[in-house]
Amino acid sequence: MNHHETAVKTDNFRAWFMDKLLMGMDWPDYMRQLITPFNIIAAIILSIGLPLIAIRFIYGLASVTHASQDYPWGIFLGWGLFGGVPLSATGFVLATAYYIFGFKKYKPLVRLAVLAGFLGYLFAVIYLLCDLGRPWRIYYPMIIGFGTASVLFLVAWHVATYLTVQFLEFSPAILEWLQSKRIRKWALSITIAMTIAGIILSTLHQSALGAMFLLAPGKMHPLWYSSYLPVLFLCSSIYAALSMVIVVSTLAARFLKKAADQTFLSNLNPLTLGLGRGASLTMYVYFVLKLISVAHDNNWALLATPYGQWFLLEIVGFVLLPALILSLGVKTGRVGIVRLGAFAGALGIVVNRINVSMVALNWNLPDHLHHIVPPWQEVAIVLAIATIHVLVFRWILMRMPVIREAPEYTDH
């Protein structure tokens, strides 16, 4: 290899690097534009959270969590896994609506939804890795032992498979970014198969997360323990997804306008109304299902207890109210109101999943509510992981054609 060739190669690489990773800037410019209030806050959160994550892996779970013999699970799973997975049903719900049911107008949002889903699952697994006693054995359910009677076995297989499916679903965007036409064509051709695989896997593992708690009838509060848990988890994951698409697209349009194209920005408002309508309808169905679950076990009397009031607050304040807000917004055509309802709906999902996995579980132990409050270290770790999640999301949106179309590829 002569000098000339090497020099050309280096130059090519540099051009590629600056174009793809630094978005056409050189290093000093790139670094300068990084200093923003948001990034400074993120840096502070990470400077606290990352060392704590290191401490967790060096000194064990006891060093950063309150995990105990009675309370094996905390917010790593309550928020990260049980909350994160339904909020990441975005890819499954929008891909199904667009590719299978033929709601073509949602095209500008599909990639964003798939990306949100993929990253959501990826980070759910990261929370899980933080929580597992021996995370380096995460693949054990695939190779070492098969607990086929275990609902968690199903969840493990499905989340792993679905993560791959979502990666494939998102891969056209990566390939366009890298300008690899041939592979992209192949990736596009499997879209329908991947979407149907996504429907199977998602309906099953979303409901399986609820079914996990069916194994603990003696420990769960009867208002939350119900044979309807799988159906409730599945139904709520659908409106969680619709709300989340609104939330993510709102934030993207507000803060990452640079990365969006006109198609995305001009379609956003009408599409938000459509999504809001879908979300509110699903929420009404879910609300009724919740009531049916109470009626099924004839637990009405329990509503008068303190736990019952908390239950009522959950289904009225965090389900019915957001649904009404959404309906109001859709009826009056006011997108801002729809967005408010969507934020509330997404928050409601987190409230529900925390209620099931932390508040209702072990409710009859003495001092229960005292025990489920996480220590600050656990919260700081969750904040750090959530921050990385946002940063990765932004990094991809700024570079890859997600909320804009790459000019030479508009056929998907």
Place this chain on the structure above:
Amino acid sequence: MTQERQEKGAGGLQHGGRRSDSTDQPHGPCGINRRGFLGVMGAVSGSALLASAAEVHAYKQFEGWPDRYGMLSDLTACVGCRSCERACNEANGLPKPKKSFDDGSVFAELRRTDDKTYTVVNRYENPGDPGTPVYRKVQCMHCNEPACATACPIHAYSKTPEGAVMYDPDKCFGCRYCMVACPFGIPTYDYESAFQPRIYKCVLCYDRLKVGQIPACAQGCPTEAITFGKRSDLLRLARERILEHPDRYIDHIYGEHEAGGTSWLYLSSVPFGQLDFPTNLPDRPLVEETKGFLSSVPVVFTVWPALFGMIYASVRHRDALQEELKQEQEKEEERQ
């Protein structure tokens, strides 16, 4: 009497083999070790989940290993001397506790098992007879169809034909779902360890059973509060005691049916609910609660592709028709 029963119990253990033999063999209650390589291939293609649901149904008829052992804990005979705790601690080589086993002050609060204690004895007031408290021994119940084993995604638990519920740390990745699932809160974890955390719990002194000895706690008990034997014999014995002393016992053998039945059985003079025994458990094994869900899995795997494939095809068809219509209209407009 005790001697005789012990001999009978120990005499029944006439099979050889190492302990791991037994944990590796196919086992009934959870039916989750019957698949090898084919199972993995099936799982990859999704059909394992069909198979798993079929298995769920296959072991419905399982009645439990016929000759399995158990323990009968007669709370009316327990004097709270904690000899069983000491014996357990020594037999399992566990670290010595801060307070000695003779120290009665531990009864001031209710204790639970942990990663260094596989059994504890707790003291409760006796409403019927305030002068004599009731003591309750806590340990793994060695359920007939253990929820811990149902929960574990890696199949780290197994119920041996002898009745012991075993745990294999070499398989466990530490999700702690077994702790959530166990209705008695028995599996414990050492959160202190960063590199080798694992579950700890009573395994019915399986190593001792294998060499014809009885579990250490039963051996150590100076009164007749713990009896080792075949579960079927123990049930008979318990019923006899209730019949002979209806005034001494409440008419209930805890563990006969709870959560599908357990190898540990309890007799008491005080209602079990007052001694913190869970009284809200179904009589059927907890695995039953998830069977309905798991049996829907094969349905989803077969029906969904057909259903959504059809929807996709019909939507495509509709779009194609509309497209044709549009083109024709355009043509007509052109002609006009």
